[in-house]
Amino acid sequence: MTWAELAQGDPELAATGERLLTHSGVGAGFLSTVRRDGGPRVHPVSPVLAGGGLWVFIVDLSWKYRDLLRDPRFALHAYPLPEGGEEFYVDGIARPEARAEVIAMVAGGRTPLPFEKLFELTVERALWTKWEDWGTAAPWPAHRKWHARPT
Amino acid sequence: MHRWRQFEEAAPELASAGRAMIYQFGPGLGYIATVRPDGGPRMHPFCPIQYGDGLYGLIADSPKQRDLLRDGRYAFHTFPQAEGDDEFYLTGRVRAVDDAAEVEAVRAKMREDGASSTGDERCFELLIETAMFAKYTARGAWPPAYTIWHAEERP
Numbered sequence: 001m002t003w004a005e006l007a008q009g010d011p012e013l014a015a016t017g018e019r020l021l022t023h024s025g026v027g028a029g030f031l032s033t034v035r036r037d038g039g040p041r042v043h044p045v046s047p048v049l050a051g052g053g054l055w056v057f058i059v060d061l062s063w064k065y066r067d068l069l070r071d072p073r074f075a076l077h078a079y080p081l082p083e084g085g086e087e088f089y090v091d092g093i094a095r096p097e098a099r100a101e102v103i104a105m106v107a108g109g110r111t112p113l114p115f116e117k118l119f120e121l122t123v124e125r126a127l128w129t130k131w132e133d134w135g136t137a138a139p140w141p142a143h144r145k146w147h148a149r150p151t
Numbered sequence: 152m153h154r155w156r157q158f159e160e161a162a163p164e165l166a167s168a169g170r171a172m173i174y175q176f177g178p179g180l181g182y183i184a185t186v187r188p189d190g191g192p193r194m195h196p197f198c199p200i201q202y203g204d205g206l207y208g209l210i211a212d213s214p215k216q217r218d219l220l221r222d223g224r225y226a227f228h229t230f231p232q233a234e235g236d237d238e239f240y241l242t243g244r245v246r247a248v249d250d251a252a253e254v255e256a257v258r259a260k261m262r263e264d265g266a267s268s269t270g271d272e273r274c275f276e277l278l279i280e281t282a283m284f285a286k287y288t289a290r291g292a293w294p295p296a297y298t299i300w301h302a303e304e305r306p
């Protein structure tokens with residue numbers, strides 16, 4: 001499912017996700033991919049919301065680029081808020097995008113470097129966590145979840 | 152796989168940089184990625200605890216706890232800096248800790264660090280296979296200077 005379809009299915013969750021993914025002014029999050037040996041890998045990325053999609057440019061020299069070409073499954077977690085208390089997480093399938101017009105749309109006036117490759121992050125699950133009693137000795141998570149299809 | 156102390160003895164500057172990144176906001180903070188039952192990745196924040204010779208996590212009953220019990224492989228990344236882009240990253244396998252005294256000592260250290268515990272989490276030690284520190288010259292500059300350490304010699 002695209003980000004637009006998440007927004008259609010749960011507009012409040014999508015709006016929260018956009019807020020938490022871009023709270024620093026630019027998209028920021030950690031992307032987890034599957035290594036060749038099946039173990040997990042984690043590295044920071046700069047996700048972009050544009051044209052109804054969730055996107056990332058990934059350097060083709062990187063291990064995570066090779067991971068996604070071999071196994072497109074990913075998990076993305078928004079960077080933490082400075083004050084804490086909320087989290088946003090999606091997982092799904094990363095799809096390479098090579099159409100020049102789409103790349104230009106996502107890049108938004110910037111010319112991507114030749115080694116930056118674009119992926120659309122299609123969403124299978126989204127999770128918003130808000131911590132009740134944050135800052136106390138006993139915080140408790142309240143979750144809001146969305147699935148692309150019934151589980 | 153190495154315990155934190157063995158890693159620290161083998162690569163003291165790297166371990167010192169990593170420890171500073173783990174504790175940069177007070178309590179230990181980072182993201183841990185695990186392996187889901189279907190083989191896909193899962194990732195959530197948690198509070199690492201450096202205690203004694205080990206680096207630990209107390210993880211409540213949750214999908215990531217079950218991932219670690221089933222498939223002990225993890226990847227760990229420190230929280231992003233407030234005013235920089237430096238990174239510290241570990242990969243390895245966890246050891247489930249069942250010794251009650253060890254668990255309680257880790258829990259006490261966690262609370263001393265300023266994090267909270269419900270008292271019923273499972274305790275895991277993060278054994279280290281690979282460590283990486285990325286040092287950026289300025290915000291937005293790329294590439295950083297990488298320092299990489301492996302527990303075992305690679306050809």
